[in-house]
Amino acid sequence: MIEQNPIIRLSNFKEVNCGFSEEQAIIEANRCLQCARPLCIEGCPVNIDIPGFIKYIKDKQFKEAISLIKNYNILPAICGRVCPQEVQCEERCILGKRGEPIAIGALERFVADWEKKNKLNICPDCQSPNRIKVAIIGSGPAGLTCAADLAKYGYDITIYEAFHTGGGVLIYGIPEFRLPKTIVKEEIETLQILGVKIQYNTVIGKLYTFGDLRNLGFKAFFISVGAGLPILLNNTGIELIGVLSANEFLTRANLMKAYNFPDYDTPINIGKYVSVIGGGNVAMDSARVALRLGAEKVTIVYRRSEKEMPARKEEIYHGKEEGVEFLFLTDPLEFLGDENGKVKEMRVRKMQLGDLDESGRSKPIPIEGSEYIIKTDMIIVAIGTRANPILTNATPELNLNKLGYIETNERGQTNIKDIFAGGDIVTGSATVISAMGAGRIAANAINEYLLNSNNLIIKE
Amino acid sequence: MGYKIIKKKELVKNLIYEMEIYEKQISKKSQPGNFLLFRVNEKGERFPLTIADYNREKGTISIVFQVVGKSTKLLSLLNEGDEILDVIGPLGNNIQIKKYKYPVIVVAGGIGIAPCYPQARALKEAGNEIIIIIGARTRDLLFWKEKMALVSDQLIICTDDGSEGKKGVVTEPLKEIIIEQPISLVIAIGPLIMMKYVAKTTDGKLGFPKIPTMVSLNTIMIDGTGMCGGCRYSSLDGKIYFACVDGPDVDGHIVNFDNLIQRSIRFKEKEIISLENYENKCKAINKWESNN
Numbered sequence: 001m002i003e004q005n006p007i008i009r010l011s012n013f014k015e016v017n018c019g020f021s022e023e024q025a026i027i028e029a030n031r032c033l034q035c036a037r038p039l040c041i042e043g044c045p046v047n048i049d050i051p052g053f054i055k056y057i058k059d060k061q062f063k064e065a066i067s068l069i070k071n072y073n074i075l076p077a078i079c080g081r082v083c084p085q086e087v088q089c090e091e092r093c094i095l096g097k098r099g100e101p102i103a104i105g106a107l108e109r110f111v112a113d114w115e116k117k118n119k120l121n122i123c124p125d126c127q128s129p130n131r132i133k134v135a136i137i138g139s140g141p142a143g144l145t146c147a148a149d150l151a152k153y154g155y156d157i158t159i160y161e162a163f164h165t166g167g168g169v170l171i172y173g174i175p176e177f178r179l180p181k182t183i184v185k186e187e188i189e190t191l192q193i194l195g196v197k198i199q200y201n202t203v204i205g206k207l208y209t210f211g212d213l214r215n216l217g218f219k220a221f222f223i224s225v226g227a228g229l230p231i232l233l234n235n236t237g238i239e240l241i242g243v244l245s246a247n248e249f250l251t252r253a254n255l256m257k258a259y260n261f262p263d264y265d266t267p268i269n270i271g272k273y274v275s276v277i278g279g280g281n282v283a284m285d286s287a288r289v290a291l292r293l294g295a296e297k298v299t300i301v302y303r304r305s306e307k308e309m310p311a312r313k314e315e316i317y318h319g320k321e322e323g324v325e326f327l328f329l330t331d332p333l334e335f336l337g338d339e340n341g342k343v344k345e346m347r348v349r350k351m352q353l354g355d356l357d358e359s360g361r362s363k364p365i366p367i368e369g370s371e372y373i374i375k376t377d378m379i380i381v382a383i384g385t386r387a388n389p390i391l392t393n394a395t396p397e398l399n400l401n402k403l404g405y406i407e408t409n410e411r412g413q414t415n416i417k418d419i420f421a422g423g424d425i426v427t428g429s430a431t432v433i434s435a436m437g438a439g440r441i442a443a444n445a446i447n448e449y450l451l452n453s454n455n456l457i458i459k460e
Numbered sequence: 461m462g463y464k465i466i467k468k469k470e471l472v473k474n475l476i477y478e479m480e481i482y483e484k485q486i487s488k489k490s491q492p493g494n495f496l497l498f499r500v501n502e503k504g505e506r507f508p509l510t511i512a513d514y515n516r517e518k519g520t521i522s523i524v525f526q527v528v529g530k531s532t533k534l535l536s537l538l539n540e541g542d543e544i545l546d547v548i549g550p551l552g553n554n555i556q557i558k559k560y561k562y563p564v565i566v567v568a569g570g571i572g573i574a575p576c577y578p579q580a581r582a583l584k585e586a587g588n589e590i591i592i593i594i595g596a597r598t599r600d601l602l603f604w605k606e607k608m609a610l611v612s613d614q615l616i617i618c619t620d621d622g623s624e625g626k627k628g629v630v631t632e633p634l635k636e637i638i639i640e641q642p643i644s645l646v647i648a649i650g651p652l653i654m655m656k657y658v659a660k661t662t663d664g665k666l667g668f669p670k671i672p673t674m675v676s677l678n679t680i681m682i683d684g685t686g687m688c689g690g691c692r693y694s695s696l697d698g699k700i701y702f703a704c705v706d707g708p709d710v711d712g713h714i715v716n717f718d719n720l721i722q723r724s725i726r727f728k729e730k731e732i733i734s735l736e737n738y739e740n741k742c743k744a745i746n747k748w749e750s751n752n
């Protein structure tokens with residue numbers, strides 16, 4: 001695969017991984033064994049017929065390949081880029097046992113990009129409209145998938161989105177150099193071809209309640225509002241200037257395009273010595289954005305070791321290439337500021353790994369007397385998110401679990417029978433493809449629910 | 461689909477503007493204390509303004525804003541009939557409207573007069589006796605005097621230079637009143653520094669009676685829905701809150717104002733660049749136009 005040179009890419013926000021050429025894609029497709037019992041499919045949360053589409057690529061039938069994928073996954077250009085393939089489809093590929101697994105994600109991306117290049121915009125077969133209105137709350141991957149599936153069944157779909165633009169984390173979280181925003185825009189345009197309406201600037205729970213929406217004629221709802229409440233450490237010094245959540249940092253940079261300041265109006269301040277706390281994709285993205293915005297040194301501070309980092313392998317590798325530094329087994333204790341309230345140092349302590357915890361990862365244990373001070377003038381906190389309570393507070397009848405996430409059955413239905421939910425607001429922060437999987441499951445459940453409810457006999 | 465400006469008024473020349481915007485659903489849902497987020501154009505930032513008034517019959521909302529930087533400048537250049545690209549809301553908590561035992565004092569500083577209005581009106585309609593204290597640097601910066609008089613039983617005006625009403629700061633008449641009579645609630649909206657001193661006056665530590673005090677925190681925001689934490693403020697005992705969802709109207713006695721004041725200027729250099737850049741561009745265009 002062709003990649004942008006690390007030194008050049010530090011001065012731009014263009015995509016790092018440039019993808020397969022046609023020849024490369026065909027060579028890679030030819031390596032696939034076309035297994036009789038393809039394990040790769042089991043690794044994909046939406047069970048794409050992987051050997052099926054790879055066979056089409058082998059035979060240069062790219063249009064057939066993308067049509068096949070789209071029956072399973074409406075956002076292939078996105079998943080091909082951001083799925084953690086090494087723990088999903090590619091982990092299971094039989095070739096991975098002895099050598100390199102098939103680059104399934106890259107092949108998926110290749111045909112999706114090919115479709116875009118040829119402006120085909122393949123819409124899967126749709127049923128005729130039935131004029132039954134369903135509302136989707138939130139336009140992240142879960143909401144987009146649910147909307148597309150229901151639109152295909154013929155429902156009249158409106159997506160309500162709080163922001164001025166659609167895509168959820170795909171837009172405000174994941175940076176341009178990993179997922180170009182034009183791709184997300186194009187995927188959303190495809191939905192609009194399917195007849196899906198999107199109403200932006202609409203915070204459900206504030207501008208409309210479910211009661212209001214029922215009065216507007218909606219018969220069922222899918223909540224896919226994500227887990228957008230940043231967890232901030234309880235450390236002393238969290239209020240200092242220069243300490244911010246990854247959400248704020250990435251939203252300024254990605255959604256509001258602060259990297260184009262002052263052409264764009266939203267400002268962002270960048271330190272010289274930036275510390276990013278956390279070890280997931282969000283931490284890696286923050287670190288790499290900070291480097292591109294001119295930080296001299298960016299250090300990831302993580303409590304465990306590299307092995308436990310939840311970030312995608314490709315991102316860690318790219319981050320290292322770009323010069324991100326890592327302080328493993330290090331726990332931040334306190335942030336210290338100067339007389340103007342600006343952060344200048346961080347007190348940390350060393351950790352060692354102990355027994356496995358519930359998540360199956362080794363538990364970090366503090367090492368007595370190992371505290372020391374790190375010089376830093378910007379701290380980005382990327383230790384996870386929780387459920388945002390705006391919508392659930394306005395809907396007190398909805399059952400939540402202890403952490404504030406929405407409780408559903410295995411088909412996505414909540415305790416209120418016309419309300420379904422899925423994605424990060426049910427599972428907590430997960431992945432794009434698992435959110436999409438939840439959107440699909442709920443779409444099928446909503447379809448069944450609406451067909452079964454007696455008062456909803458579909459009339460012409 | 462934009463949001464149409466149906467009325468525009470210059471309240472203070474080149475500085476403070478009032479706009480009425482047509483948006484039925486927002487006006488239906490607006491409550492005293494709520495705010496809106498605006499984005500004027502594709503490259504613009506998202507910035508908050510309080511809902512200064514709403515008319516549910518007409519389906520409109522009103523804002524009053526002071527031009528301080530680029531975003532408010534751009535908004536001020538729009539005219540009746542123009543559309544604002546994005547208006548998001550109503551956001552923020554609702555203030556509690558009920559009948560209190562004793563009078564309520566509303567302290568409004570500068571541009572804070574406008575956000576005070578819907579709160580004063582609602583509390584007055586709930587049967588409360590309302591005393592309003594308005595403070596401004598000088599008389600030319602005063603607006604909505606008649607409107608505020610209509611929703612109060614007593615209206616006190618202070619100016620720094622004595623050009624209208626009493627000479628001095630708003631905390632002076634506030635002290636006089638709270639020594640004299642029992643007061644159930646103080647509401648203060650204005651510059652951070654004013655709110656800080658009002659809260660200090662009523663926290664019981666200076667020898668004046670302790671009175672519950674609500675302030676409206678105008679921190680820098682992005683999403684306004686609790687998603688970024690950029691708007692956060694800390695309490696004196698070190699807890700973190702988000703002004704956009706836990707506020708903007710909050711208990712003034714727990715707020716760490718000194719930290720908030722430091723935080724409020726954290727983008728100052730950038731904000732100046734942004735405005736200068738824009739003004740230079742305008743100058744260049746004007747020059748070009750006059751040369752051609």
Ligand SMILES: Cc1cc2nc3c(=O)[nH]c(=O)nc-3n(C[C@H](O)[C@H](O)[C@H](O)COP(=O)(O)OP(=O)(O)OC[C@H]3O[C@@H](n4cnc5c(N)ncnc54)[C@H](O)[C@@H]3O)c2cc1C
Pocket residue numbers: 082083084137138139140141142143160161162163166167168169170173174202203204205224225226227228250281282285312388390391422423424425429430431432433435
């Ligand atoms: C920085 C970052 C990097 C990531 N990298 C990866 C990666 O590489 N690979 C991967 O698989 N996963 C990654 N993830 C995780 C993945 O993006 C999420 O799991 C996924 O986006 C969740 O999808 P969702 O549809 O549930 O919610 P979201 O994508 O969070 O979308 C929710 C949408 O709902 C809207 N909304 C919220 N409240 C309301 C309301 N009240 N009314 C109306 N609209 C509302 C929000 O504005 C948002 O647009 C990353 C996450 C982050 C933050």
Ligand SMILES: Cc1cc2nc3c(=O)[nH]c(=O)nc-3n(C[C@H](O)[C@H](O)[C@H](O)COP(=O)(O)OP(=O)(O)OC[C@H]3O[C@@H](n4cnc5c(N)ncnc54)[C@H](O)[C@@H]3O)c2cc1C
Pocket residue numbers: 495507508509510511512524525526527528529530531532533571574575677678679680681708724725728731732734735
């Ligand atoms: C909940 C809320 C309600 C508000 N209601 C009103 C209102 O009704 N009318 C009104 O005129 N303003 C109100 N504000 C303030 C308004 O949002 C800012 O004046 C505006 O964002 C400034 O943008 P700008 O680009 O024009 O100026 P900038 O270039 O961003 O800033 C110029 C100057 O203003 C200061 N400033 C920047 N942001 C803020 C801020 N959020 N609050 C105070 N000072 C700031 C800066 O320190 C700088 O000196 C409110 C703020 C909040 C949070």
Ligand code: SF4
Pocket residue numbers: 043044045046047048050073079080083085088089090104105108433
């Ligand atoms: S959607 Fe993700 S997991 Fe499934 S095949 Fe594509 S890259 Fe693999």
Ligand code: SF4
Pocket residue numbers: 031032033034035038039040041050051092093094095102104
């Ligand atoms: S497991 Fe690997 S080799 Fe087998 S079909 Fe799947 S991708 Fe091809």
Ligand code: FES
Pocket residue numbers: 680681682683684685686687688689690691692702703704705
């Ligand atoms: S403005 Fe983002 S959390 Fe309040």
